Amino acid sequence: MGFITLIVRNATNRPTRTALTAIGLAVAIAAVIILVGISWNFERSFEAIYRSKRIDLIAVHAGSTNQLSSSLDARLVDRVRQIDGVSDASPTLVDTVAFEDQNLASVLVNGWVPESLLFRGIRILDGRSLRPGDDHNVLLGRVLALNLDRKVGDRLDVAGEPFTVVGTFESESLFENGALILPLTTLQKMMGREGQATGLVITAKSPAPESLEPLRKRIEAALPGVAVTPARDYVLADTQIRLAKAMAWATASIAMVLGAVGMLNTMLMSIFERTREIGLLRAVGWRRRRVLALILGESLAIALAGSVLGGMLAAAGMRALTLSPTSQGFIDPRIPPEVLGLGLIMGIGLSMLGGLYPAARAAALDPTEALRHE
Amino acid sequence: MNENPAGPRGLESETVAAPEANRAATAILEGRGLVKHYDDGDVEALRGVSLAIGEGEFVAITGPSGCGKTTLLQLLGGLDRPTGGEVLFRGHPLAAIDLDAYHARQVGFVFQSFHLLPTLTSVENVQVPMFEGPWPRRGRAPRAVSLLAEVGLPHRNAHRPGQLSVGERQRVAIARALANDPTLLLADEPTGNLDSKSQDEILRLLADLRHRRGLTLVIVTHSPEVAAAADRRIAMKDGQIT
Numbered sequence: 025m026g027f028i029t030l031i032v033r034n035a036t037n038r039p040t041r042t043a044l045t046a047i048g049l050a051v052a053i054a055a056v057i058i059l060v061g062i063s064w065n066f067e068r069s070f071e072a073i074y075r076s077k078r079i080d081l082i083a084v085h086a087g088s089t090n091q092l093s094s095s096l097d098a099r100l101v102d103r104v105r106q107i108d109g110v111s112d113a114s115p116t117l118v119d120t121v122a123f124e125d126q127n128l129a130s131v132l133v134n135g136w137v138p139e140s141l142l143f144r145g146i147r148i149l150d151g152r153s154l155r156p157g158d159d160h161n162v163l164l165g166r167v168l169a170l171n172l173d174r175k176v177g178d179r180l181d182v183a184g185e186p187f188t189v190v191g192t193f194e195s196e197s198l199f200e201n202g203a204l205i206l207p208l209t210t211l212q213k214m215m216g217r218e219g220q221a222t223g224l225v226i227t228a229k230s231p232a233p234e235s236l237e238p239l240r241k242r243i244e245a246a247l248p249g250v251a252v253t254p255a256r257d258y259v260l261a262d263t264q265i266r267l268a269k270a271m272a273w274a275t276a277s278i279a280m281v282l283g284a285v286g287m288l289n290t291m292l293m294s295i296f297e298r299t300r301e302i303g304l305l306r307a308v309g310w311r312r313r314r315v316l317a318l319i320l321g322e323s324l325a326i327a328l329a330g331s332v333l334g335g336m337l338a339a340a341g342m343r344a345l346t347l348s349p350t351s352q353g354f355i356d357p358r359i360p361p362e363v364l365g366l367g368l369i370m371g372i373g374l375s376m377l378g379g380l381y382p383a384a385r386a387a388a389l390d391p392t393e394a395l396r397h398e
Numbered sequence: 399m400n401e402n403p404a405g406p407r408g409l410e411s412e413t414v415a416a417p418e419a420n421r422a423a424t425a426i427l428e429g430r431g432l433v434k435h436y437d438d439g440d441v442e443a444l445r446g447v448s449l450a451i452g453e454g455e456f457v458a459i460t461g462p463s464g465c466g467k468t469t470l471l472q473l474l475g476g477l478d479r480p481t482g483g484e485v486l487f488r489g490h491p492l493a494a495i496d497l498d499a500y501h502a503r504q505v506g507f508v509f510q511s512f513h514l515l516p517t518l519t520s521v522e523n524v525q526v527p528m529f530e531g532p533w534p535r536r537g538r539a540p541r542a543v544s545l546l547a548e549v550g551l552p553h554r555n556a557h558r559p560g561q562l563s564v565g566e567r568q569r570v571a572i573a574r575a576l577a578n579d580p581t582l583l584l585a586d587e588p589t590g591n592l593d594s595k596s597q598d599e600i601l602r603l604l605a606d607l608r609h610r611r612g613l614t615l616v617i618v619t620h621s622p623e624v625a626a627a628a629d630r631r632i633a634m635k636d637g638q639i640t
Contacts, residue, residue: 025521025525025539034517300513308501309498310530311498311530392478
């Protein structure tokens, strides 16, 4: 009989209790993977927008915490283009609309200038892209087209106005795949924001960090009241992303602590019930460290079972979220390997922490007293 | 069968002169002025007990309940520490040696209530002490099978304690006590839970094992039959040898 056999035998001696502990741990691990995974994908999807379009800098109204709350004069783009070091720039107007018939509560709508740099990274799947002169024509992201069940040539009402779907597209970013693109001027009129943009996107002649910083300063100096941020920093500083990450970590941490407490409780009960057994092990010469290893091994066995189950629950949970009307199109069901690894390591680590005190207590038992235990 | 070297393994060597008579000069186990006080209940379980047990001797410790005989056995086996006095194994104080190694390699314990692990089969129970023994992993199970055969239980290898009679359980416990080829077999009321037939069988088995293996056997017992089978009887009363 090997040591691992003994560990597994002990861990499965109380199958119901072990299963419940593993399930509790699995839920905690799944919560970590899902929540952190969503915020991780959220951030990466946001980054992908700027990376695919080779956008180096973003200009918004100074003091705005995110692009949706920013408002700039779209004509500022002409001044930006004149600044030395700027390769290209374009205004963008972002808002959200609802498609209640399809249970889509909050769909991103982008107002872009046709043929501007914002169309980089957009691959037309069917139909065509927007052209200058388009008015009530719309491009639908791949996921949104599926969710709305619309194809090229179909009519689509956006915020009460009729549009014709002229193309569907795919982007590296899940946000864009779940969004629609209208001509900038059309969206400005619809939203009552004529001449306005939520921000300007800028491509530098040299994207090297050492040349971006002076360029950033030059643009800010030329446009008072405008804050210019490198795209990567902009993503990281975005309030919604930070909030999503903070919420994910806070909730995940609570779930993990509960999982660890569950393990602590299970192992404490286990060693209490097995006090005489542990006394016997000490009496036959088992060293304290072997008793410690036995109890920690049992914690690890339960943690591993919980981790496997947690990984499967997380995958199922992510899939389920993509079907929810409120998150449809926003959730990338793929679990980043880093997040999966993090969830498993956290789950196993905290379980071991939960098993440490019972294990130390078991190892410290006096054999005579333990053998007398009723 | 016994692989013990001349001195205790893992021992800080310190020569202690034997103070007692001839038996003490060749004693494998010696207690000197043993006192055990339990704070809980303010009990004086042992009041200056001195004894010497010779190598290969069969000693029965007898006396009424509460006289301190189990406490004495626990002190001799290193399961508990005396409040006063000392226990010597082959002349070396237990306080100075590695007690885990002493338990694992020198002492085999047999308890009245067997203390078998309920989730393990007979063969697995016998292997439990072998984790601290010199046996390779693959050699443990065949060794356990052989030990079970030696104690007269060759057909219950895959049975768990709950599937065995009390006599069979005690045989498994005895096989477990032999797992690492100990020098000493310390048994606390080994026949206390058995009917008279099983008691006779277990007593015969212990005596037989002692002869075959050259074991030193110390038994705490209430049973006159067991005491009569011993080479020497140590009677106790009120924490003292009478």
